[in-house]
Amino acid sequence: MIKEAVVSKTVGVVGGGPAGLMAADILAAAGLRVTVFDAMPTVGRKFLMAGKSGLNLTHRDLQTTWRHAYSGAAGRLEAALDGYSVQGIRNWCQTLGVETFIGSSGRLFPKGMKASPLLRAWLGQLSDRGVTFATRHRLIERNEDRWLFQTPDGERTYVFAAVILAMGGASWPRLGSDASWVPWMAREGVTVAPFRPANSGFEVVWSDIFRERFSGTPVKAVTATSSVGTSSGEFVISQNGIEGGLVYAHSRALREQVEAEGSATWPLDLAPDRTVEEISRQISRQPHKNSLSNRLRKGAGLDAVKIGLLREFASPLSAEENAGLAHLIKALPLKVTGIRSIEEAISSAGGVAWSEVDNDYMLKRLPGVFVAGEMLDWEAPTGGYLLTACLATGRAAGEGAKKWLSRREQAADPA
Known part of the structure; x- marks a missing residue:
């Protein structure tokens, strides 16, 4: 009644x-x-x-x-x-x-x-x-x-x-x-x-090895570019993709591209405080007997998760192509394949x-x-x-x- x-x-x-x-x-x-x-x-x-x-x-x-x-x-x-x-x-x-x-x-x-x-x-x-x-x-x-x-x-x-x-x-x-x-x-x-969804996470197809090792790991000191501009910050690797402040700053641009094209490429600068020339020069100075990971860590200042991202989106990596590596570090093409649900969005x-x-x-x-x-x-x-x-x-x-x-x-x- x-x-x-x-x-x-x-x-x-x-x-x-x-x-x-x-x-x-x-x-x-x-x-x-x-x-x-x-x-x-x-x-x-x-x-x-x-x-x-x-x-x-x-x-x-x-x-x-x-x-x-x-x-x-x-x-x-x-x-x-x-x-x-x-x-x-x-x-x-x-x-x-x-x-x-x-x-x-x-x-x-x-x-x-x-x-x-x-x-x-x-x-x-x-x-x-x-x-x-x-x-x-x-x-x-x-x-x-x-x-x-x-x-x-x-x-x-x-x-x-x-x-x-x-x-x-x-x-x-x-x-x-x-x-x-x-x-x-x-x-x-x-x-x-x-x-x-706005201020949402996005889906990325990770390899099993990368997901198991880096899920929950922050990617710090990164500069990202999209149609909304260029900004610096950090984001977090999730089980199914990416989330966090830097992702949210570009979420509108990424969402619109995914909606229009089915996926989006998000260029990341993994070493914003260094130039391509500096990175290439520093990598070339590392002993060739060292592993590629060590050369990237010492020469380009990359931590494990950034090196992992390079391997995910720029494989196979060649230790002999210092200039090519430097360009990838400055513009890594991270591929986004989907948008997380609106129930998860901020x-x-x-x-x-x-x-x-x-x-x-x-x-x-x-x-x-x-x-x-x-x-x-x-x-x-x-x-x-x-x-x-x-x-x-x-x-x-x-x-x-x-x-x-x-x-x-x-x-x-x-x-």
Whole structure:
């Protein structure tokens, strides 16, 4: 039996991730009554998972790199990101009693590195502002102005003054971002771009020997090139391929090439601090009685995993071709054969098309309904850009809802 709870003066925020919580914060700070709904038993689960290895809040160079980081969606995100500086986020954290620091990579972290203290303080502030939380409430569909939820007490319908949708994309579905909203959103006539993995691992066909020896091994001090540019960092060898920061920085380019051609070639510079000539000269100086591995280790500064990569993608290697070896070391053609599943990806590409939302993040087809976070069609590399855009679009949607409610109130009471 469907129970009905008509709450027409409450703003409903559906999704308790950073975008939804920021929207709720903006609305509650303005004195509006807000309820946050989440399908999971607790809110912020993906936020907490992201902080397990150090919560990356934003990037010091955000204001100079955001256009490149957000690629095709940069123009639509510009207004939301305007004024979103490192110092602004640091100040916000400080109001919650959380101290921050900027690491050598330019990334901003809480001093404790974890997400849980920040989330606890944030939820406390929201509660103090009157925000209520309805967990284990899964949105099923919308029917005109009524919103149907599956709750622990059965199905229940709600009516809201306005709604913020911030239910996430399609990565890490076990934490709540399962894209279950796509079918009913499509029934409303809203265009949703198909979800694809972003910041994901990729499949590589390793030899049994290489996989057994190097699975789990980091490949450090590497420079990689793709259509998104050239960058340095490290990645990790997995059982079935590659993953890690440097891979994620190039994941959009690799994904697009794999989708278009079935595979991708990723040029790697295994010795970025040396020239081809220096490598060739140093290898040639090594005693010929030494094994090729020792010559590469001593002459080119390669460790075991880099030598293993050379053998995987440039076999057979010849100890007599120093110049050829040097060129391979500077541009190793690592072949990617597939994309890991979206369930394993850190984030997702795809979502509600930008053509469906106005400048206040309101759905054009559904007045009073706003969208934020990874529900929208954008992607970005790791490094603070993901969380920044979630917070920024959550704030923008909250501000948009405030404006829309104010206009309605003025229209209802022109005096």
